[in-house]
Amino acid sequence: MKKLLAVAMAAALFVILPASAQYGGFGRLLPARDANAGYKDGLDVLRLCAAEDETQLLECLGFLEGVNDLFVWERKQAGLPDCYPQGLGKVDQIAIQQTLIAYLIAHPERRPEQGAQLVRAAIEARWCAK
Numbered sequence: 029m030k031k032l033l034a035v036a037m038a039a040a041l042f043v044i045l046p047a048s049a050q051y052g053g054f055g056r057l058l059p060a061r062d063a064n065a066g067y068k069d070g071l072d073v074l075r076l077c078a079a080e081d082e083t084q085l086l087e088c089l090g091f092l093e094g095v096n097d098l099f100v101w102e103r104k105q106a107g108l109p110d111c112y113p114q115g116l117g118k119v120d121q122i123a124i125q126q127t128l129i130a131y132l133i134a135h136p137e138r139r140p141e142q143g144a145q146l147v148r149a150a151i152e153a154r155w156c157a158k
Contacts, residue, residue: 070139070146074132077125089121095147096124111156119155127154 068076068091076088103111112119124147131150132139138146 068143070132070141070143073143073146074129074139077129088125091143092121092124092128092147095144096121096151098144099148099151109157111151113155124151127151 073088073091076084076091079085079088100110103109128147128150131153132146138149
């Protein structure tokens with residue numbers, strides 16, 4: 029058992045150390061920045077989600093995933109029904125991205141508002157029963 033554990037740890041280090049060295053250590057995967065600078069308004073989110081740059085699109089999809097996870101969890105905690113259709117018509121981040129873009133085009137006056145709140149508003153407008 030000890031031998032198996034040692035082999036597993038060696039294999040993990042074999043994978044982790046080159047990646048760590050390549051990126052200058054795990055603490056330096058991204059440039060240092062103030063956590064408070066992460067706030068995004070609707071225009072910031074629209075720029076990311078409508079960008080042609082793959083990195084910006086990935087940031088958009090990550091933002092949408094995080095907001096959606098919290099939104100779904102809060103609805104469950106409040107005892108509210110699911111918003112999204114069940115079965116074959118499952119909703120993914122791309123559908124949420126397209127919905128958000130359409131929502132922000134239709135409501136330009138809301139773009140200065142908090143980005144996460146606008147994602148929620150777009151989801152509710154399209155999928156949640158009133």
